[in-house]
Amino acid sequence: MTILVDMDDxxxxxxxxLVECTNEKFHRNxxxxxxxxxxxxxxxxxxxxxxxxxxxxEPGFWMTVEPVPGAAEALKHFMDEGHEVYIVxxxxxxxxxxxxxxxxxxxxxxxxxxxxxxxxxxxxxxGDVLIDDGIHNLEGGDYKKILFTAPYNRDYDAEANGMIRVxxxxxxxxxxxxxx
Ligand SMILES: [Mg+2]
Numbered sequence: 001m002t003i004l005v006d007m008d009d010x011x012x013x014x015x016x017x018l019v020e021c022t023n024e025k026f027h028r029n030x031x032x033x034x035x036x037x038x039x040x041x042x043x044x045x046x047x048x049x050x051x052x053x054x055x056x057x058e059p060g061f062w063m064t065v066e067p068v069p070g071a072a073e074a075l076k077h078f079m080d081e082g083h084e085v086y087i088v089x090x091x092x093x094x095x096x097x098x099x100x101x102x103x104x105x106x107x108x109x110x111x112x113x114x115x116x117x118x119x120x121x122x123x124x125x126x127g128d129v130l131i132d133d134g135i136h137n138l139e140g141g142d143y144k145k146i147l148f149t150a151p152y153n154r155d156y157d158a159e160a161n162g163m164i165r166v167x168x169x170x171x172x173x174x175x176x177x178x179x180x
Contacts (some may be wrong), residue, residue, distance in 0.1 A: 006132040007089040010148045011071040021055040038152050056095050062102035070169030090120045
């Protein structure tokens with residue numbers, strides 16, 4: 001199978017790090033749980049999106065982003081099983097170099113650049129399954145849709161929209177192993 005995997009907040013914890021950085025610099029105490037909308041600013045009234053997202057462009061930021069538990073083991077497992085694994089990310093072009101070197105290849109050293117697809121139109125990519133936390137990336141895609149649960153998608157009726165909601169990588173492994 002060809003397994004397509006989103007990067008931010010599916011295999012690494014970008015949002016958690018952005019919230020930490022923003023709280024520290026702007027003396028706030030928001031939690032990831034309060035980010036109930038795709039727009040992170042919902043947890044930071046009175047601030048601009050740029051103030052929060054600009055941390056991504058600071059030198060060394062991507063060195064501090066942590067992995068989602070179980071993601072590395074699961075991706076390695078799928079590759080060992082003979083599946084094709086591709087990271088499909090809508091990353092900002094300005095951060096690609098740092099993000100790949102300091103985050104993706106640091107946390108997942110068994111992946112390489114030929115396993116990465118950068119696009120904002122994931123529906124154009126062909127694969128058997130896409131694991132993503134963004135509803136907009138799953139809707140309309142010609143792949144099996146696994147929605148990685150997050151505060152900003154928790155009120156969405158995944159099942160009614162043909163998606164499988166999961167809360168961790170153990171569940172993903174069970175589903176994909178069952179698809180074979
Ligand atoms: Mg994501």
